[in-house]
Structures are given as C-alpha cells and as structure tokens.
Amino acid sequence: MGKNKNFSWLRKLILGLAALIMIAAGAFFWYANDYYQATADALEALQSDGLVTITETDDAITFAPNGETPEECVIFYPGGKVESEAYAPLLRSLAEADLLVVVAKMPFHLAVFDADAAEAIMAQEESVQDWYLAGHSLGGVMASSFAADQSDEVAGLIFLASYPSGDLTDAPFPVLSIYGSEDEVLSRESYEEAQEKLPDDYMEIVLDGGNHGQFGDYGMQAGDGTATISPNQQQQLTVEGITSFIKNNRQQ
Known part of the structure; x- marks a missing residue:
C-alpha cells in the first residue's frame, strides 16, 4: 500500500x-x-545594385561595397526581438561609404543566444584588417561582451542606444556611443551608470530628434518616444558619426 x-x-x-x-x-x-519585422523599405534595401553587393546566408547578411575590397568591417548585432533585415537601410548606407558590413542573424532574434556570432564572421572574411563591433540596444550589450573577450581582435566598439555589459575602462580600442534625444526605451539611469564602465575618451553623439527604433526600419517600438526627424535622417546622421569615428581611428 x-x-x-x-x-x-x-x-x-x-x-x-x-x-x-x-x-x-x-x-x-x-x-x-x-518580434519586430522589417518594413517594405528595409526589404527593398536588401537588393544588390551598382554600389553594393548583398549576400545572405542562414547566419548573416553581408553588405559589400563594389570595387576594392575594404580592409575595415563592421559586424552588427541587431536589437532584441528585431529582425536583422530591419537594419538594411542603415547598413547599406555604411557599405556605400566603403565599409564592409555584416549583420548577424540571432537565434530567436535575441543576441543573448549567440554573443559570439562575430567569431564565425571574422573567420570567413580573411581580407579584413580592422574589425568594428556594433550593436543596437540589446545587440550593443552583447557586442560589448564579445569585444571585451576578444579585445586584441577589435579595432573599435559602437553602441546605438546601448551600453556595455562589463568594465571597458581599460579597453585598448576606442568606443562610440550614439542615441536619440527622444529615446524613451533606453533607460537613462542605466545608461549614465554604464558610462563609468567606458574609457575616459569615449565619444558620445546625441541625435537631436532621434528615438530608439529609428536606427532600424521596423515600425514604432512599444514605449518609444516620438521622433522629430525621419528614420532616413536619423540613419544618415548615424552613418556620418560612425564613418567619422572610423576615419579618426584610422589616422591614429
């Protein structure tokens, strides 16, 4: 019993x-x-033309400028629950500025499940001399984690509406942080606290009128502020900031 x-x-x-x-x-x-899906405009930006050749695999999308093979590559981690294709307009513009750009496709659209995605990309692009890690929101947090672990391989780190997960005060590479003045998704308190984890000479750009979601093209993000500039304007300002950052680093 x-x-x-x-x-x-x-x-x-x-x-x-x-x-x-x-x-x-x-x-x-x-x-x-x-998750947030790419808009029709974003999908249209995935078409190759005379300026940029776009190739896609199960793991990544590559934006390669036509002509000479670039020695600098930006590896991009998408924001949490955002489709990688949604960043096509921004990344295409970077490629048109003569940078090789690769956006990782994250499992479940969450970079936390593949923070080391850049490793496989680096292994495939043998002609690249300088690697820049970049990420939007959660993607930036995970990109910073990889950069910290592979600091000898990284030439620079770029945050879009994001901040580091760990201490980067002694990082051997420069850091750029860009966010919009109307961003209401990014926690300003957490952002300010995280600045203590960055090198003293890190660069910060505040896009007047920009918000959280307009770094990509996936529609209005829940809880975000209303932007007073267009997605195209925000992305062009972002491209200018990133290309200037890389150019300055190149000259040092």
Missing part, C-alpha cells in the same frame, strides 16, 4: 513538472516569435 502511494505521488510530481516545462516552453516561443 505504501509503495503504491509513493509511486502515485512521484507520478503526480513528474506530470506536474512536465506540465510546467511545457507551459514555460510555450510562453518562451510565444515571446520569441512576437
């Missing part, structure tokens, strides 16, 4: 745990599949 009771209790426990796991898994997949 006692054995039967113990078996019944154990069976109920196993069934209860299985139910909890199924509920948790279902909730996660619902969360992960509720």
Whole structure:
C-alpha cells in the first residue's frame, strides 16, 4: 500500500513538472516569435545594385561595397526581438561609404543566444584588417561582451542606444556611443551608470530628434518616444558619426 502511494505521488510530481516545462516552453516561443519585422523599405534595401553587393546566408547578411575590397568591417548585432533585415537601410548606407558590413542573424532574434556570432564572421572574411563591433540596444550589450573577450581582435566598439555589459575602462580600442534625444526605451539611469564602465575618451553623439527604433526600419517600438526627424535622417546622421569615428581611428 505504501509503495503504491509513493509511486502515485512521484507520478503526480513528474506530470506536474512536465506540465510546467511545457507551459514555460510555450510562453518562451510565444515571446520569441512576437518580434519586430522589417518594413517594405528595409526589404527593398536588401537588393544588390551598382554600389553594393548583398549576400545572405542562414547566419548573416553581408553588405559589400563594389570595387576594392575594404580592409575595415563592421559586424552588427541587431536589437532584441528585431529582425536583422530591419537594419538594411542603415547598413547599406555604411557599405556605400566603403565599409564592409555584416549583420548577424540571432537565434530567436535575441543576441543573448549567440554573443559570439562575430567569431564565425571574422573567420570567413580573411581580407579584413580592422574589425568594428556594433550593436543596437540589446545587440550593443552583447557586442560589448564579445569585444571585451576578444579585445586584441577589435579595432573599435559602437553602441546605438546601448551600453556595455562589463568594465571597458581599460579597453585598448576606442568606443562610440550614439542615441536619440527622444529615446524613451533606453533607460537613462542605466545608461549614465554604464558610462563609468567606458574609457575616459569615449565619444558620445546625441541625435537631436532621434528615438530608439529609428536606427532600424521596423515600425514604432512599444514605449518609444516620438521622433522629430525621419528614420532616413536619423540613419544618415548615424552613418556620418560612425564613418567619422572610423576615419579618426584610422589616422591614429
């Protein structure tokens, strides 16, 4: 009798745990599949032309300027729950400025599941001399984690509406931080606290009228502020800031 009771209790426990796991898994997949998708304009920017050649694999999208092979590459980590394709207009513009650009495709659209995505990209692009890690929002946090671990391989780090996950005060590479004045998704308190983790000479650019989501093209982000400049204007200002940052680093 006692054995039967113990078996019944154990069976109920196993069934209860299985139910909890199924509920948790279902909730996660619902969360992960509720993501921001690229707009029609972003998808149009994925077409190759006389200026930029775009290639796509299961793991990344590459924007290569036509002509001489660039010696500098920007590896981009997308924001949390944002489709990689949504950054095509921004990244295409960087390629038109003669930079090789590769955006990683993250599992479940969350960079936390592949913070080392840049490693495989680096292994494939043998002609590159200088690697720049960049990321938007959560992508920037994860890009900074990779940069900190591979500091000898990184020429610079670029945050878009983001901040570092760990201490970069002694990082051997320069850091650029760009965010919009109307950004209401980025926690300013967390951002200010994180500045103590950056090198003293890091560069900061505040885009007057920009918000959180307009670094990409995926529509209005929940909780974001209303931008007073267009997505194209915000992205062009971002391209100017990034290219100037890389040019200055090149001359040093």
